[in-house]
Amino acid sequence: MGAVPDDHPRTLLQALARPGYLLSLWPLRALLYGATTPLSALLWGVPLGLLSLPWVFPAAALAGTVHGVPATPWGAVLLLALGALLLAAAGPLVALPGAALERLRVRLVDDRPLPTPHREPRRTGLAAWFATRYTEGATWRGMAVLVLTALLFLPLTGAVALLLVFCASMAAAPLLVWGSVGPVALGPWEIETLAASWIPALAGVGLLAAGAYIGGLAVAAQAELVRFMQRDRGEEALRAELTEVTRSRARLVDAFEAERRRIERDLHDGAQQRLVALSMQLGLARLDLPEGSAARERIAGAQEQAKRALEELRELVHGIHPQVLTDRGLEAALPELADRCAVPTEVRVGIDRRPPAHTEATAYFAVAEALANTAKHSGATSARVDARMEGRTLVVEVSDDGRGGAQAAEGGGLTGLADRAEAADGRILLSSPPGGPTLLRLELPCP
Amino acid sequence: MPVNPGDRPNGTVRTVLAEDGVLLREGLSGLLERFGFAVVEAVGDAAALEDAVRRHGPGLVVTDIRMPPGYSDEGLRAAVRLRRERPGLAVVALSQYVEQSYAADLLDSGGGAGVGYLLKERVADVEEFAAQLGRVAAGGTVVDPEVVRQLLRRRRDPLERLSEREREVLAEIAGGHSNTAIARRMHLSEAAVGKHIGNILAKLDLPPDDGLNRRVMAVLAYLRSA
Numbered sequence: 186m187g188a189v190p191d192d193h194p195r196t197l198l199q200a201l202a203r204p205g206y207l208l209s210l211w212p213l214r215a216l217l218y219g220a221t222t223p224l225s226a227l228l229w230g231v232p233l234g235l236l237s238l239p240w241v242f243p244a245a246a247l248a249g250t251v252h253g254v255p256a257t258p259w260g261a262v263l264l265l266a267l268g269a270l271l272l273a274a275a276g277p278l279v280a281l282p283g284a285a286l287e288r289l290r291v292r293l294v295d296d297r298p299l300p301t302p303h304r305e306p307r308r309t310g311l312a313a314w315f316a317t318r319y320t321e322g323a324t325w326r327g328m329a330v331l332v333l334t335a336l337l338f339l340p341l342t343g344a345v346a347l348l349l350v351f352c353a354s355m356a357a358a359p360l361l362v363w364g365s366v367g368p369v370a371l372g373p374w375e376i377e378t379l380a381a382s383w384i385p386a387l388a389g390v391g392l393l394a395a396g397a398y399i400g401g402l403a404v405a406a407q408a409e410l411v412r413f414m415q416r417d418r419g420e421e422a423l424r425a426e427l428t429e430v431t432r433s434r435a436r437l438v439d440a441f442e443a444e445r446r447r448i449e450r451d452l453h454d455g456a457q458q459r460l461v462a463l464s465m466q467l468g469l470a471r472l473d474l475p476e477g478s479a480a481r482e483r484i485a486g487a488q489e490q491a492k493r494a495l496e497e498l499r500e501l502v503h504g505i506h507p508q509v510l511t512d513r514g515l516e517a518a519l520p521e522l523a524d525r526c527a528v529p530t531e532v533r534v535g536i537d538r539r540p541p542a543h544t545e546a547t548a549y550f551a552v553a554e555a556l557a558n559t560a561k562h563s564g565a566t567s568a569r570v571d572a573r574m575e576g577r578t579l580v581v582e583v584s585d586d587g588r589g590g591a592q593a594a595e596g597g598g599l600t601g602l603a604d605r606a607e608a609a610d611g612r613i614l615l616s617s618p619p620g621g622p623t624l625l626r627l628e629l630p631c632p
Numbered sequence: 633m634p635v636n637p638g639d640r641p642n643g644t645v646r647t648v649l650a651e652d653g654v655l656l657r658e659g660l661s662g663l664l665e666r667f668g669f670a671v672v673e674a675v676g677d678a679a680a681l682e683d684a685v686r687r688h689g690p691g692l693v694v695t696d697i698r699m700p701p702g703y704s705d706e707g708l709r710a711a712v713r714l715r716r717e718r719p720g721l722a723v724v725a726l727s728q729y730v731e732q733s734y735a736a737d738l739l740d741s742g743g744g745a746g747v748g749y750l751l752k753e754r755v756a757d758v759e760e761f762a763a764q765l766g767r768v769a770a771g772g773t774v775v776d777p778e779v780v781r782q783l784l785r786r787r788r789d790p791l792e793r794l795s796e797r798e799r800e801v802l803a804e805i806a807g808g809h810s811n812t813a814i815a816r817r818m819h820l821s822e823a824a825v826g827k828h829i830g831n832i833l834a835k836l837d838l839p840p841d842d843g844l845n846r847r848v849m850a851v852l853a854y855l856r857s858a
Binding site (some may be wrong): 237318450453457458459460461464465466467468469471472488491493495496499502503507511512513517520521524525553630 | 656657659660662663698703704705721728729731732734751752753755756757758759779782783800
């Protein structure tokens with residue numbers, strides 16, 4: 186399928202580049218747009234101007250036009266701040282309908298749709314609406330459009346209008362002369378006879394055609410700018426979406442962590458206490474039975490079972506969430522972890538403040554996973570854990586002198602931890618060349 | 633002077649018990665009474681423990697480490713505070729897990745005399761548990777074998793010189809047992825136990841010392857000096 190020649194320009198800019206511009210409806214559309222520009226500029230420019238009124242006085246004082254007003258620097262700063270505050274607070278309330286109208290007006294000279302660039306608030310309610318509108322760039326770009334309309338495009342439109350009026354009156358010179366009694370003044374010329382009026386009339390028509398182009402160009406520039414400032418920025422929406430997703434993932438990790446603690450606490454308060462009490466009762470019951478009796482042996486057996494169950498439960502509960510981590514942080518928990526590792530492990534922890542609980546947990550479980558892998562696969566004779574703060578980042582490194590060749594995919598646990606680290610805006614780096622050594626580095630942001 | 637605190641009658645030991653689990657508190661109370669400790673008050677949280685100790689002036693405190701309101705290490709903190717306040721108050725802390733830092737806090741208080749740190753599940757072995765409480769009440773030191781096991785893993789190098797048997801004896805020493813008790817528990821002759829202990833102390837470059845308490849402390853101090 187070849188390129189289909191587009192016979193119908195969709196925008197004023199495209200139309201300007203085509204030969205039939207002057208005979209099309211486009212100059213009229215541009216005229217309509219230009220004619221409504223002052224209305225829009227007044228409608229929205231005046232309230233915005235009022236909001237920024239406090240800026241006028243320092244500016245005027247600076248220019249030296251207002252005498253008698255003591256130009257104290259503090260007063261000026263105060264007024265500047267007041268103006269900024271007013272604009273920031275009430276500006277969007279003007280900008281939102283103003284920008285909406287500007288988007289509509291653009292349709293006069295642009296057939297392409299220009300949907301609202303504003304996002305739907307995530308929740309219902311006025312507060313959510315305000316939060317969304319005041320924080321999105323489209324609102325403030327909308328305000329910029331209105332300011333530009335009032336300060337730049339209004340004068341431009343005025344200049345073009347003057348030019349057009351001049352050209353039009355030149356073109357209409359024969360009519361003017363015919364209808365008046367005396368000579369007609371047209372700029373520097375004076376036209377006295379009808380015959381003499383044809384020359385400026387022809388020139389006027391020519392200039393009017395040129396004016397249609399100049400005015401069209403000015404309008405097109407304005408429309409393109411409005412369009413640029415007010416188009417739906419897909420990537421911006423996507424970025425907002427991404428932050429939202431990341432946040433919700435972080436929330437999920439937090440919830441997950443809270444759930445682990447709850448389970449740990451429930452097991453500690455429930456099953457563990459009951460098992461301890463049970464085995465104690467069994468121990469006491471055993472004392473009441475005659476030495477060497479079958480019942481005493483049975484109770485001893487039952488006690489042994491309860492003891493095993495307790496040991497298994499203790500390990501399980503510790504794996505779910507170690508109490509020492511909650512109580513004393515990484516400084517105490519990492520050495521305990523190293524003590525449990527089959528490979529002799531040296532630990533250094535240099536952290537001056539406690540990171541958030543979920544960060545600590547992520548770091549703890551990453552080290553646990555890394556040490557477990559070291560013990561299982563590496564054949565290392567020694568390992569090292571080093572935790573420290575580098576600026577606002579918690580850095581934890583686990584290294585061993587084993588045979589290397591570790592892969593994140595191999596230990597599913599590591600991949601899970603990488604996901605967890607990522608959800609917390611952190612990352613896990615793994616270097617494990619064949620032959621070793623292996624180094625795992627975890628970086629977690631710590632506000 | 634070597635003493636065998638396990639032989640000491642417990643009837644004179646006024647005890648305050650702190651444990652937040654009702655089931656376990658009742659059970660422990662019964663156990664202690666059965667072995668002749670006088671439980672003057674049994675409480676459910678750390679603040680009540682400190683109150684009770686100030687009110688009764690007991691000789692022994694048996695406390696859970698993790699208690700309300702924070703379910704963190706309130707019991708341990710209270711115990712350490714109480715020992716600072718009342719030198720000579722014997723404390724046994726019960727923990728669901730072995731945490732070296734908790735054990736260290738407790739052992740560092742009051743020079744480690746009259747201190748016990750035990751896993752909660754040790755209460756199942758009721759006679760041994762009661763005997764350990766008795767030893768602590770008499771000023772001895774009792775550390776859970778699990779603590780020793782973990783410490784041994786930490787200090788691999790010089791401890792590799794210890795034989796399997798010597799390690800077992802070391803754990804028994806940490807448990808605060810006398811040579812006689814170790815011999816009975818390990819089915820060895822007392823002379824053999826003495827020889828093992830001599831070997832251990834020599835291999836760890838520790839001065840020979842027959843005071844139970846100091847022996848435990850020396851070994852633990854060595855192990856913890858990593």
